[in-house]
Amino acid sequence: MIDYEKGDIVIIELKAGEIYDGILISKSAERISICSTVEYPSGKLFENICNFSIKEINTSRILSDKKDNGNNKVVNKINLNIQEYKHLTNLINSFKLIKQMDVRFYDAVQEIETAESIGIDAKGCQIGRFYKISYLIISVWNQVFVFDMVNLDQMAFNSGLQLIFENEFILKVCHNSQKLNDCLLHNYGVKMKNVFDVLLADFTLQERHKEKDPRHRSIEDLIIEYLNLPSCFVDKITDEEWTKRPLPITYQEMIATRCSFLLFLKNILQKKMNESLNKITDMFYCMATDTLNPTVEETILPKRLLQML
Structure with a gap:
């Protein structure tokens, strides 16, 4: 060792x-x-x-x-290479805070709408429709944007964010999308589409591996399980505390942490969920490449491979 x-x-x-x-x-x-x-x-x-x-x-x-x-x-060992870790920590510390409808807002929307996958975290909506969002955090691969929704409110969605959230070609990565969707639909008239929920992905893997007691795990648990990073990287601040204005410096330092992890978790979870499919794909094309004179029958997917799905 x-x-x-x-x-x-x-x-x-x-x-x-x-x-x-x-x-x-x-x-x-x-x-x-x-x-x-x-x-x-x-x-x-x-x-x-x-x-x-x-x-x-x-x-x-x-x-x-x-x-x-x-x-x-x-x-x-951390389950990230050095380049990935440095990229993650840079994301946490270099977020852009947007408080009003100005050029910074429209530049952010333009950058977000060109991404294939975005991470989404919302402060203040953990009990769904009964409270509006205080801060909406959206991450693309190389930047995190923090929208002050107390100031922007519905105008943020009317000016571009709704089209992004309802775009079926942009993957939205969340942890526990149920509460966020409830809040978005009933408070802003927004229905989020094409969602990858890391909570549900992890639960599916627990079920697939026949865990004795599969459970819904917090994002802190997922960071430990899949990245082997300390859970203290993410905030444990309550929804009520995120409504404070001005926001304390210590809270500002923590605001982008959860969202920064989402795309990294998605990549790992997707890879794990596709392992059996990737294995079958490798075996399938080897049936042809490892045979001198493949016939049509030899390249048809046999039942023994289908049973592995």
Whole structure:
């Protein structure tokens, strides 16, 4: 089993809830020392070497592109490569806040409507139709947009967002789309189409793998399960608190976190859901390519492959 090595990128989650990453300088039974340290979700960079006592650390994980080889397995490895992780953390810290109907709003709509998949998170609608959205967060692959719906309200949907939400060619990625759809339909007259719900995708995989007690898991659970990242990356702020104006700085730092993870989770879940189909596809074309003189009968999908679906 391969342990952490000097120069590895390490993600440290403290018992107090803070998260840091940095380049490993040293690791002992008493402490971990890292440099080029960044705190999340604030993105604050520390120039000096940071030392963390083992007693104050809840978990530590390694970010590595090393490949597991036979019996050599990388310890507690993040399920993202270095490039993906850096892209994710940049998304969290570089969101655009839109408070009024100006050129920034229309530029955002134009960028969102050209995306194939978008992540959607809404603050303030976790009990459905009984409250309106406070902040609507939409992520494309390289940017997160935060719409202040207290200021924009219905005008945001009338000016482009409704067409995006109802566009059947744009995939909307959510966690628990039921509450969001209820709020959108009854408060804004918007019916979201072409939805990939990571909650339902995970539940389907649990059922497929015959889990003893399949359950609806929170986005924090999914981040741990599929990305092996600390759940403290995402906010645990209540709907009522998101209505505050002006929004506290600490809340602003957390606002884009959930939405930033959605497209990453979708990619992993889609891949897992397609594993059996991909396996059958490989076997199907090998029936022809591995045969010297394939006949029509040999290239027809046999019942034994259909049973794997």
